[in-house]
Amino acid sequence: MSENESIKISTKNVNLYYGENHALKDINLDIKTNKITAFIGPSGCGKSTFLKSLNRMNDLIPGCRITGQFLLDGEDIYVPGVDTNLLRRRIGMVFQKPNPFPMSIYDNIAYGPRVHGIKGKAKLDRIVEESLIGAAVFDEVKDRLHKSALSLSGGQQQRICIARAIAVQPEVILMDEPTSALDPVSTLKIEELMNTLKEKYTVAIVTHNMQQATRISDYTAFFLVGEMVEYAKTEELFSRPQDKRTEDYITGRFG
Amino acid sequence: MRNSFDHKLIQLNNDLIRMGGMIEEAIASAITALRENDAELARKVVKNDRFVDDEEKNIESQCLSIILREQPVARDLRKVSAALKMVTDMERIADNAADIAEISIIADVSALMHILNEIKTMSEKVITMVSHAVDSFVNTDMQLANDTIKADDEVDELFISIRNKIVQLIKDEACSGDVAVDALMIVKYLERIADHAVNICEWVEFFETGEYKNTQII
Ligand SMILES: Nc1ncnc2c1ncn2[C@@H]1O[C@H](COP(=O)(O)OP(=O)(O)OP(=O)(O)O)[C@@H](O)[C@H]1O
Numbered sequence: 138m139s140e141n142e143s144i145k146i147s148t149k150n151v152n153l154y155y156g157e158n159h160a161l162k163d164i165n166l167d168i169k170t171n172k173i174t175a176f177i178g179p180s181g182c183g184k185s186t187f188l189k190s191l192n193r194m195n196d197l198i199p200g201c202r203i204t205g206q207f208l209l210d211g212e213d214i215y216v217p218g219v220d221t222n223l224l225r226r227r228i229g230m231v232f233q234k235p236n237p238f239p240m241s242i243y244d245n246i247a248y249g250p251r252v253h254g255i256k257g258k259a260k261l262d263r264i265v266e267e268s269l270i271g272a273a274v275f276d277e278v279k280d281r282l283h284k285s286a287l288s289l290s291g292g293q294q295q296r297i298c299i300a301r302a303i304a305v306q307p308e309v310i311l312m313d314e315p316t317s318a319l320d321p322v323s324t325l326k327i328e329e330l331m332n333t334l335k336e337k338y339t340v341a342i343v344t345h346n347m348q349q350a351t352r353i354s355d356y357t358a359f360f361l362v363g364e365m366v367e368y369a370k371t372e373e374l375f376s377r378p379q380d381k382r383t384e385d386y387i388t389g390r391f392g
Numbered sequence: 393m394r395n396s397f398d399h400k401l402i403q404l405n406n407d408l409i410r411m412g413g414m415i416e417e418a419i420a421s422a423i424t425a426l427r428e429n430d431a432e433l434a435r436k437v438v439k440n441d442r443f444v445d446d447e448e449k450n451i452e453s454q455c456l457s458i459i460l461r462e463q464p465v466a467r468d469l470r471k472v473s474a475a476l477k478m479v480t481d482m483e484r485i486a487d488n489a490a491d492i493a494e495i496s497i498i499a500d501v502s503a504l505m506h507i508l509n510e511i512k513t514m515s516e517k518v519i520t521m522v523s524h525a526v527d528s529f530v531n532t533d534m535q536l537a538n539d540t541i542k543a544d545d546e547v548d549e550l551f552i553s554i555r556n557k558i559v560q561l562i563k564d565e566a567c568s569g570d571v572a573v574d575a576l577m578i579v580k581y582l583e584r585i586a587d588h589a590v591n592i593c594e595w596v597e598f599f600e601t602g603e604y605k606n607t608q609i610i
């Protein structure tokens with residue numbers, strides 16, 4: 138693909154099985170550093186499975202078997218001895234439904250840094266503030282940092298979750314349909330936020346909203362029944378897809 | 393969802409075909425008016441240009457509505473954007489036909505009998521090019537589009553040949569300066585119409601490949 142772009146995560150011949158179900162088939166994909174990569178495809182095609190496998194969230198699922206390689210900065214993340222806690226600190230995740238912990242806004246953000254051993258009020262205060270600013274929600278919550286995060290609107294909660302994800306200074310942020318439960322205004326805020334996030338982080342997002350993928354992502358990968366059919370620059374994929382199946386899906390001719 | 397979208401694309405094609413018919417007729421009538429010194433027919437061509445303008449606006453508005461409501465991607469996006477660009481060329485073709493008709497009203501070209509026959513030949517080639525250009529778009533026929541682009545060379549040759557004959561007429565003082573200039577403008581307008589037909593064909597290529605004049609524009 139493009140010349141001067143470095144690769145953050147590279148997958149090589151990845152296959153994933155849930156028992157008999159061959160959920161990912163030979164996925165070879167390079168996720169570019171400081172870019173937003175969107176995963177699109179019909180329900181059940183394996184987008185979330187692939188996203189979760191990027192920070193080993195499938196490890197605990199019984200009967201789940203993975204072959205192939207996932208290289209983060211060139212290092213295989215599935216070899217024995219990899220600290221999955223550390224891995225998930227480097228690769229954070231934001232889910233479809235905002236899921237703040239049932240605690241104060243402040244503690245939600247400070248949780249990760251505390252787990253990773255950061256102490257001292259001044260230091261934590263600074264991380265909380267910076268993370269909330271980074272997630273474009275600080276102004277809306279700065280006067281009630283010690284109120285429950287659950288008292289916030291859905292869009293605010295989702296940005297709290299993003300703040301929580303960036304508080305541990307990850308390198309990659311994975312988002313699984315982060316705006317599907319939000320109204321257009323909150324969605325727009327999160328989309329704008331993603332544009333600033335990619336300056337610091339590498340972002341991968343699953344979305345069912347084709348316009349969203351077109352608006353925000355630099356690269357798009359189209360999945361179909363466990364296969365990655367096409368992967369290209371977003372503008373290319375949405376203006377002149379190479380594979381007929383991609384064309385049929387994005388133009389709504391599917392099935 | 394896709395049903396209504398497909399219906400809109402069919403409607404767009406149909407309207408482009410209708411507009412294509414209108415501009416072909418405008419060129420043919422302008423040339424007939426010229427040859428037969430039929431001022432009434434010429435005035436009709438000038439007057440009907442308004443309907444072509446209306447058709448252009450109608451097609452543009454359909455394209456914009458599709459962009460707004462369907463947010464087309466891939467082939468659909470290329471189709472709608474190509475249609476949006478090519479109606480401009482179609483409208484210009486009708487303008488040029490009206491220009492020819494206007495000249496025919498004031499010009500007395502009876503002195504140009506043998507040149508008129510060549511103008512007729514040229515106009516027939518030009519009308520075929522316009523017709524094929526629009527057909528190649530609505531039927532997505534790249535072969536026809538390419539052949540039409542090639543046909544432009546013949547029109548250019550005819551232009552040069554007629555131009556040289558007009559120059560000779562001036563040298564021989566076989567016609568007035570006014571008549572010579574009018575005749576030259578008419579063939580120049582025909583030559584421009586052929587160029588617009590080529591432009592349309594280039595939008596067909598864009599529709600197929602995303603490339604316009606050998607540059608990937610999307
Ligand atoms: N925990 C699990 N155990 C067993 N099978 C699973 C599990 N999670 C997903 N699958 C199966 O793997 C396949 C891919 O599912 P996945 O959730 O990755 O799809 P998706 O593309 O994210 O779909 P959606 O758009 O609906 O979220 C499906 O056939 C699904 O049933």
Ligand SMILES: [Mg+2]
Pocket residue numbers: 184185186313343
């Ligand atoms: Mg999913």
